[in-house]
Amino acid sequence: xxxxxxxxALLLGCxxxxxxxxxxxxxxxxxxxxxxxxxxxxxxxxxxxxVCVLTRPNYGxxxxxxxxxxxxxxxxxxxxxxxxxxxxxxxxWSPDGTKxxxxxxxxxxxxxxxxxxxxxxxxxxVRRVTNAPNGVDVFSWKPDGTTIAYTTQDDPPNKxxxxxxxxxxxxxxxxxxxxxxxxxxxxxxxxxxxxxxxxLTSGSWSIVSPDIPVPLSWSPDGSQLALNIVPTxxxxxxxxxxxxxxxxxxxxxxxxxxxxxxxxxxxxxxxxxxVAYxxxxxxxxxxxxxxxxxxxxxxxxxxxxxxxxxxxxxxLWMPGGTSLLVGANDGTRVSLWLQPLHGPPRKLNLGxxxxxxxxxxxxxxxxxxxxxxxxxxxxxPTELYYLATPGGRLRRLTDVNADIAGLDLGRNETITWxxxxxxxxxxxxxxxxxxxxxxxxPLIVRVHGGPNAAATTEFWDWVQLAAAxxxxxxxxxxxxxxxxxxxxxxxxxxxxxxxxxxxxxxGLAAVERMGIxxxxxxxxxxxxxxxxxxxxxxxxYDVWKADVMGAAETDTIxxxxxxxxxxxxxxxxxxxxxxxxxxxxxxxxxxISYWKNIHTPTLIFSNTGDVRVPITQSYKMYHALKDNHVPxxxxxxxxxxxxxxxxxxxEDLYRxxxxxxxxxxR
Numbered sequence: 128x129x130x131x132x133x134x135x136a137l138l139l140g141c142x143x144x145x146x147x148x149x150x151x152x153x154x155x156x157x158x159x160x161x162x163x164x165x166x167x168x169x170x171x172x173x174x175x176x177x178v179c180v181l182t183r184p185n186y187g188x189x190x191x192x193x194x195x196x197x198x199x200x201x202x203x204x205x206x207x208x209x210x211x212x213x214x215x216x217x218x219x220w221s222p223d224g225t226k227x228x229x230x231x232x233x234x235x236x237x238x239x240x241x242x243x244x245x246x247x248x249x250x251x252x253v254r255r256v257t258n259a260p261n262g263v264d265v266f267s268w269k270p271d272g273t274t275i276a277y278t279t280q281d282d283p284p285n286k287x288x289x290x291x292x293x294x295x296x297x298x299x300x301x302x303x304x305x306x307x308x309x310x311x312x313x314x315x316x317x318x319x320x321x322x323x324x325x326x327l328t329s330g331s332w333s334i335v336s337p338d339i340p341v342p343l344s345w346s347p348d349g350s351q352l353a354l355n356i357v358p359t360x361x362x363x364x365x366x367x368x369x370x371x372x373x374x375x376x377x378x379x380x381x382x383x384x385x386x387x388x389x390x391x392x393x394x395x396x397x398x399x400x401x402v403a404y405x406x407x408x409x410x411x412x413x414x415x416x417x418x419x420x421x422x423x424x425x426x427x428x429x430x431x432x433x434x435x436x437x438x439x440x441x442x443l444w445m446p447g448g449t450s451l452l453v454g455a456n457d458g459t460r461v462s463l464w465l466q467p468l469h470g471p472p473r474k475l476n477l478g479x480x481x482x483x484x485x486x487x488x489x490x491x492x493x494x495x496x497x498x499x500x501x502x503x504x505x506x507x508p509t510e511l512y513y514l515a516t517p518g519g520r521l522r523r524l525t526d527v528n529a530d531i532a533g534l535d536l537g538r539n540e541t542i543t544w545x546x547x548x549x550x551x552x553x554x555x556x557x558x559x560x561x562x563x564x565x566x567x568x569p570l571i572v573r574v575h576g577g578p579n580a581a582a583t584t585e586f587w588d589w590v591q592l593a594a595a596x597x598x599x600x601x602x603x604x605x606x607x608x609x610x611x612x613x614x615x616x617x618x619x620x621x622x623x624x625x626x627x628x629x630x631x632x633x634g635l636a637a638v639e640r641m642g643i644x645x646x647x648x649x650x651x652x653x654x655x656x657x658x659x660x661x662x663x664x665x666x667x668y669d670v671w672k673a674d675v676m677g678a679a680e681t682d683t684i685x686x687x688x689x690x691x692x693x694x695x696x697x698x699x700x701x702x703x704x705x706x707x708x709x710x711x712x713x714x715x716x717x718x719i720s721y722w723k724n725i726h727t728p729t730l731i732f733s734n735t736g737d738v739r740v741p742i743t744q745s746y747k748m749y750h751a752l753k754d755n756h757v758p759x760x761x762x763x764x765x766x767x768x769x770x771x772x773x774x775x776x777x778e779d780l781y782r783x784x785x786x787x788x789x790x791x792x793r
Contacts, residue, residue, distance in 0.1 A: 621712060
């Protein structure tokens with residue numbers, strides 16, 4: 128029944144678009160309940176179909192329900208297979224194209240965990256493949272289809288003692304909410320037809336498992352796996368990642384390169400002779416990620432993207448193994464390039480569409496060089512897009528968000544200016560839907576997080592909601608952003624607030640020179656590092672009518688000590704605050720140090736279980752302002768994670784955020 132309902136919903140969305148029934152009214156917060164997400168596209172081995180994940184908000188249950196979506200490339204027909212789960216992820220075609228494996232939560236046991244399931248397309252039957260007690264992080268089909276490799280966390284060796292109450296543990300480079308010793312993640316193999324799982328790797332080291340899990344890469348002959356490992360499972364040691372090659376029979380491990388840190392995302396070439404991987408330029412975490420290619424037999428390899436001054440956010444081998452598809456933030460766009468092993472890259476023509484990029488480009492390459500990706504244009508939320516060849520015409524294969532695209536949305540444009548230190552900088556300015564030239568509007572400066580990220584022209588519901596209320600919305604790309612080259616990205620080193628603050632203010636001045644801003648009504652806001660920059664800006668510039676700090680890092684020392692990244696944060700400064708005279712730099716670059724200068728009415732948001740930016744920093748800012756009679760509210764959600772999750776909570780977040788600005792800007 129669920130599959131039938133989803134298919135009906137898809138057909139209704141497409142019918143409405145074809146009939147031209149869009150209302151043309153401005154977007155409302157309740158419209159966010161109807162925005163559909165498409166992700167994880169994978170092209171079938173015969174190149175004729177794409178499977179992806181379709182995710183819809185379930186407002187009644189405050190969750191997101193996801194299913195598989197099958198799209199026929201020749202005729203665009205779509206089908207949602209009926210599956211027993213509501214939270215599918217990471218689909219992968221079997222090598223013969225008759226089955227699709229995917230991750231989903233097995234709800235049948237007392238402790239539901241994510242497992243691998245296989246859908247047989249001819250019969251529609253689904254069976255569970257894995258039974259990992261601690262769940263599955265990532266998996267991959269062996270090239271001959273007989274085996275699936277997967278990763279899962281080990282049980283503690285003293286589990287019986289823990290169950291008996293001896294549950295003390297030794298703390299390492301862990302976040303402050305850690306309640307047990309972190310265990311390594313290792314590789315197991317299991318027959319795809321079912322059977323007993325076999326452990327392949329073991330040890331105190333661990334498979335890397337960041338926010339976006341690193342895929343497992345099989346050699347084409349199935350004899351080896353390329354893995355990303357770290358020496359410990361403690362999250363603060365995550366920058367010590369290296370690539371190893373594992374024999375799929377014996378489990379013997381050998382390093383690919385001589386390096387001991389900052390390697391990510393290994394991938395065997397189609398002929399198995401090479402391995403491509405990410406590595407920070409010059410072995411410096413402050414530099415761009417570059418794409419390196421090494422011989423599979425070993426060696427440090429070379430940077431094949433040396434002519435592309437962009438921070439690589441994705442790379443896939445093209446058929447034949449002589450080039451790769453590379454993606455990155457690029458000015459105020461997300462771009463794709465065809466990068467040969469030798470020679471300059473060639474940028475693909477994507478029109479005004481931005482491929483989805485949450486620190487990893489959401490794209491796929493087919494058997495004949497076809498390309499599929501999820502992406503959004505300035506006034507159209509995410510859809511599935513397709514290129515038959517890298518130089519071909521871009522096709523949109525879905526229209527699941529046609530009703531949202533049919534609303535009266537604000538247009539945006541790229542703004543450039545000369546920065547205070549000689550950089551040519553950029554940002555995105557979004558206008559109210561019914562903007563009238565000659566009129567001056569209140570302005571919201573929305574600062575992106577990261578800092579190694581970028582504001583782009585793609586559709587963003589929050590920005591459109593603010594524009595619909597009559598605000599100009601300006602998203603500046605300050606130094607540290609990853610869209611304007613390595614020199615701009617690394618310029619934030621040991622200059623976390625002051626330099627980026629000058630960049631933001633220079634961008635604001637450029638917008639004000641357009642003569643469209645009511646300079647008496649300007650607000651600033653952001654989440655994560657955007658929250659950091661908000662706190663910095665209100666502590667250094669007295670131009671703001673109101674501000675919102677979301678999950679804001681306000682104390683860099685506390686973040687070093689308590690966050691999940693903890694000691695690796697030292698790369699942004701001169702090292703540990705507890706060594707030498709480094710402490711002074713941390714104090715000077717902490718927004719909380721300037722609390723006496725903050726007089727702006729402030730709204731603070733945080734999750735109680737956030738380990739990326741612990742809520743303790745929000746408490747500190749709240750008391751600093753409240754005790755000095757600065758108007759302040761502090762809203763918290765009782766959940767883990769760095770982002771507010773669930774459609775009900777997101778709607779509350781948006782409403783509270785925009786009502787705060789309405790109160791002070793209107």
